[in-house]
Amino acid sequence: MTTSDAYVTDTAATTGASDVLLAEAARHGADAEVWTAWHETDELVCRAATVERRSDVSSGATALTVWAEGNEGYAVRNVPGATDPALVTTALAIGRVLAAADAAPAPRTDRASHTPPAAPPARIDDAATARLRALTESTGDLEIELRARADRTRVRLHRAGTAPAQYDTGVAQLFARITARGEGTGYIGHQLFGRTMEGILDATERTELAELVGLARILASRPATVLDHDDLLVDGRVFCRLLTLIAPAFLLDSVLEGRSPLKDDIGERVASPGVTLLDDPTAADSPLPTPWDGEGTPTGPTVLVEDGVLRGFLSSRRTAAEAGAPATGSAHRGANGEMPTVQPGHLVLSHTDDLGTEIRAGRTVLHVVQANGAHTSNPITGDFSIGANAVLVGPDGSSRNAGNITLAGNVFELLRSIDGHDGRVRVNRSNNSFVAGPGIWTRSLTVGHQDGA
Structure with missing residues (x-):
C-alpha cells in the first residue's frame, strides 16, 4: 500500500469516530463539535547531487469542544479519530474550571462549508527527486544543499446535528543552503513556499538558484x-x-x-x-x-x-x-x-x-x-x-x-x-x-x- 493509499484509508476509517464523541457528549447533556486532522509529511535532503536523507511521517489529532451550562470546555488527543469517552469528561471538567473566566461565546449557528478537494496536494515524487539531485551538483568552490518538504493535511469539522465539513490542503517548501569559498566563506539561506513542488522547483531553476549562488560568492569575498x-x-x-x-x-x-x-x-x-x-x-x-x-x-x-x-x-x-x-x-x-x-x-x-x-x-x-x-x-x-x-x-x-x-x-x-x-x-x-x-x-x-x- 502506498503512503497516499494509507492516507485515504486512514481518513475513511476514522470519519465515523466523531459520531461516537458527539453521542457521548449528548449523553452528558452537552452540545459538542469535533475537529479532526490527518497530516502527511515528505522530507528530502539533497547535497552534492546525492540524497542524504528521506522521511515520510504520518500524524494527526482529534480536538473536542463541548458547551454545557453556559461553559465551554476543550480536550485534545494526538491521534486522529479518537473515540475515548474520557475526552468528553475532560472537556466538561475544563469547562467548569473556566466558568469563572469570561463568558464563552455561544456555539456557532452557521456552518463551515464542505469544500471539494483542490488540486492534488504537494508531493516529492521521483521526478522531483531527480530535479533536486541535479540542482545540487556542486563545483570545487561551491556547495548546494536543498531541503524539500511536502505537507498534506485533511481537516474535518463535525458539529452535533449537522453534516461534517471537510477540506484538503497542503504546502510545498524548499530551503536552500548555499556555501561558497573564496577569500573567506560565504553562506546564504533562502526559503520558498508554494502549493506544488513542481512550481517551487521551476522558480528555483529559473531565477532563485543563480541569484543565491551569485550572492554566496560575493559574501565569500573580502568585505x-x-x-x-x-x-x-x-x-x-x-x-x-x-x-x-x-x-x-x-x-x-x-x-x-x-x-x-x-x-x-x-x-x-x-x-x-x-x-x-x-x-x-x-x-x-x-x-x-x-x-x-x-x-x-x-x-x-x-x-x-x-x-x-x-x-x-x-x-x-x-x-x-x-x-x-x-x-x-x-x-x-x-x-x-x-x-x-x-x-x-x-x-x-x-x-x-x-x-x-x-x-x-x-x-x-x-x-x-x-x-x-x-x-x-x-x-x-x-x-x-x-x-x-x-x-x-x-x-x-x-x-x-x-x-x-x-x-x-x-x-x-x-x-x-x-x-x-x-x-x-x-x-x-x-x-x-x-x-x-x-x-x-x-x-x-x-x-x-x-x-x-
Missing part, C-alpha cells in the same frame, strides 16, 4: 572596510522576518489585553502612504489555502492597513464576541489540535511605489540580503537589533561584500518610513502563519559593522 552608501534596500527575506515581529500587534486578543501599541489607532495613520497590509488565506498565492479556520468560521480577505491607515484587527470567535464585532476567521490550531489562537494566515504587505531593484544611477546602494537572527527584539515596542549580511551595489551594477553588519531600529517606525518596494516578494513562515512582502527602500534604520570596524 569592505567602510559602509559608505547613498540608499538602503532591505530585501524581502529580511523585511518579512521583521514584519513577523509585529504581527501580534494586529491581533484583537493583543488589543483586548493591552499588549498592542496600535490598540487606540483605528482610523489613524500607522504606515507610509501607499502601504496596504492584507491577510487572506484564500488568496491565489497563499501557500496554505484554508476555506475556514479552526473554529469553522469562513476565511477571506481582511484589510488591516489601507493606504497607511489602520482599518482593523484579526480575531477569533471569542475575541470578536468580547469586542462586539464579527470574527475574521483567524482562529488557527496547531498541528496537534491545540486550542485555537488568533494568528494571521497569509499576511501580505504591499506598496504602491515600485522603485526598482538595487541598481540606481549615480547611487551606491547597501542591499541587506540576509538576517542572521535577532540579537534583541521586542514585539510590544517594536525595537530590534539583528545581525545581517549585505552587499554594496554600485551605479554600474558591480557588487562588493559589505560584510557582517548590524541592523537596528523600530519596526513600527519602519512601517511609517517605507519609501517604496523593489518588486520581489518573499515569504516567511511561522508555524502555519505566512508573512509576505517585497524588499523595501527606507531611511529609518541604523547600520553598523558587527565587529565595530
Whole structure:
C-alpha cells in the first residue's frame, strides 16, 4: 500500500469516530463539535547531487469542544479519530474550571462549508527527486544543499446535528543552503513556499538558484572596510522576518489585553502612504489555502492597513464576541489540535511605489540580503537589533561584500518610513502563519559593522 493509499484509508476509517464523541457528549447533556486532522509529511535532503536523507511521517489529532451550562470546555488527543469517552469528561471538567473566566461565546449557528478537494496536494515524487539531485551538483568552490518538504493535511469539522465539513490542503517548501569559498566563506539561506513542488522547483531553476549562488560568492569575498552608501534596500527575506515581529500587534486578543501599541489607532495613520497590509488565506498565492479556520468560521480577505491607515484587527470567535464585532476567521490550531489562537494566515504587505531593484544611477546602494537572527527584539515596542549580511551595489551594477553588519531600529517606525518596494516578494513562515512582502527602500534604520570596524 502506498503512503497516499494509507492516507485515504486512514481518513475513511476514522470519519465515523466523531459520531461516537458527539453521542457521548449528548449523553452528558452537552452540545459538542469535533475537529479532526490527518497530516502527511515528505522530507528530502539533497547535497552534492546525492540524497542524504528521506522521511515520510504520518500524524494527526482529534480536538473536542463541548458547551454545557453556559461553559465551554476543550480536550485534545494526538491521534486522529479518537473515540475515548474520557475526552468528553475532560472537556466538561475544563469547562467548569473556566466558568469563572469570561463568558464563552455561544456555539456557532452557521456552518463551515464542505469544500471539494483542490488540486492534488504537494508531493516529492521521483521526478522531483531527480530535479533536486541535479540542482545540487556542486563545483570545487561551491556547495548546494536543498531541503524539500511536502505537507498534506485533511481537516474535518463535525458539529452535533449537522453534516461534517471537510477540506484538503497542503504546502510545498524548499530551503536552500548555499556555501561558497573564496577569500573567506560565504553562506546564504533562502526559503520558498508554494502549493506544488513542481512550481517551487521551476522558480528555483529559473531565477532563485543563480541569484543565491551569485550572492554566496560575493559574501565569500573580502568585505569592505567602510559602509559608505547613498540608499538602503532591505530585501524581502529580511523585511518579512521583521514584519513577523509585529504581527501580534494586529491581533484583537493583543488589543483586548493591552499588549498592542496600535490598540487606540483605528482610523489613524500607522504606515507610509501607499502601504496596504492584507491577510487572506484564500488568496491565489497563499501557500496554505484554508476555506475556514479552526473554529469553522469562513476565511477571506481582511484589510488591516489601507493606504497607511489602520482599518482593523484579526480575531477569533471569542475575541470578536468580547469586542462586539464579527470574527475574521483567524482562529488557527496547531498541528496537534491545540486550542485555537488568533494568528494571521497569509499576511501580505504591499506598496504602491515600485522603485526598482538595487541598481540606481549615480547611487551606491547597501542591499541587506540576509538576517542572521535577532540579537534583541521586542514585539510590544517594536525595537530590534539583528545581525545581517549585505552587499554594496554600485551605479554600474558591480557588487562588493559589505560584510557582517548590524541592523537596528523600530519596526513600527519602519512601517511609517517605507519609501517604496523593489518588486520581489518573499515569504516567511511561522508555524502555519505566512508573512509576505517585497524588499523595501527606507531611511529609518541604523547600520553598523558587527565587529565595530
